[in-house]
Amino acid sequence: MGWEMVAQVPDRLGHDQRYSLDSSKIEAIGYKPRIDFDAGLDQVVRWYRDHQDWWRRLKKTDR
Structure with a gap:
């Protein structure tokens, strides 16, 4: 897996700078x-x- 798995969302363009x-x-x-x-x-x-x-147990209880 790499950056090819990241989908750009149109309404978020440029908004990530605030983070x-x-x-x-x-x-x-x-x-x-x-x-x-990195470490x-x-x-x-x-x-x-x-x-x-x-975490899988927590994920199941979210629903």
């Missing part, structure tokens, strides 16, 4: 993440892959 984060203020006071973004994302994806029993 971007400016971390300059927190970085200015010395904050540095303990885990870089953290990998950990989250692996957790959800390895704990499907947890």
